[in-house]
Amino acid sequence: MTDSLNGQVVLVTGASSGIGAAVARALAARGAAVALAARRLERLEKLAAEITADGGTAVAIALDVTDEESCRAAVRRCVDELGALDVLVNNAGVMLLGPIEDADTEDWRRMIATDVLGVLYMTHAALPHLLAARGAVVQLSSVDGRTAGALTGVYNASKWAVNAFSESLRQEVTARGVRVVLIEPGATATDLASHITHAPTREAVARFAAAMRPLRAEDVAAATVYALTQPPHVAVNEILIRAVDQQR
Numbered sequence: 001m002t003d004s005l006n007g008q009v010v011l012v013t014g015a016s017s018g019i020g021a022a023v024a025r026a027l028a029a030r031g032a033a034v035a036l037a038a039r040r041l042e043r044l045e046k047l048a049a050e051i052t053a054d055g056g057t058a059v060a061i062a063l064d065v066t067d068e069e070s071c072r073a074a075v076r077r078c079v080d081e082l083g084a085l086d087v088l089v090n091n092a093g094v095m096l097l098g099p100i101e102d103a104d105t106e107d108w109r110r111m112i113a114t115d116v117l118g119v120l121y122m123t124h125a126a127l128p129h130l131l132a133a134r135g136a137v138v139q140l141s142s143v144d145g146r147t148a149g150a151l152t153g154v155y156n157a158s159k160w161a162v163n164a165f166s167e168s169l170r171q172e173v174t175a176r177g178v179r180v181v182l183i184e185p186g187a188t189a190t191d192l193a194s195h196i197t198h199a200p201t202r203e204a205v206a207r208f209a210a211a212m213r214p215l216r217a218e219d220v221a222a223a224t225v226y227a228l229t230q231p232p233h234v235a236v237n238e239i240l241i242r243a244v245d246q247q248r
Helices: 016-031 043-052 067-084 105-133 153-176 201-210 219-230
Strands: 009-013 032-038 057-061 087-090 136-140 179-185 238-241
Touching: 009 016, 009 067, 009 105, 016 032, 016 043, 016 057, 016 087, 016 219, 032 043, 032 067, 057 067, 067 105, 067 201, 087 105, 087 219, 105 136, 136 153, 136 219, 153 179, 179 219, 219 238
Parallel strands: 009 032, 009 087, 032 057, 087 136, 136 179, 179 238
Antiparallel strands: none
């Protein structure tokens, strides 16, 4: 790959908002055809129309990453409609923070199903195409995949799982030309924290974010573009990106 992504087909999960939408826009601006995948189809269709109006190529695909068959169907549709699959961006995720004591364990199941199994299902479905294309997998993880803390235990566990899976995958496929990129953003201004069901934790996270200048989704998208536009012999395997104001 070079400075341009012309001719590349990229499937982005969780593309209906936040980092996923920003990544899709940035890659389309570099010439990639993008398959936008998420549950909120109306938002995807609006984004696809915006990208198309700007001269890009985009299709909207309904996807539930917790459903293995939905993942396989999304990959099939991407290949059928755009002709290939060169890059998978595993971005879909939830961040349902809260204390372990008296936790709503449904939050745990949602995080593991989305943040871990979703990455596994999508990677497994896409891998034959990525191997054929000598393409790339981008895993959107988190600084919480490196540093554990109170109120983040299961989210930490999910992101550590993504990091470990990504390194194992890298060792399996790098000799066959597939690049695996792990991107670990710190605090980022998206709507992710608004979905936290434990009210005191949601309020604490809001105070934490308000005390700094957080990353923007576009900052994370720029890191993704950087990794994917390196020369073919260069593998940017890991990018940790924090706001300057963020200490942990």
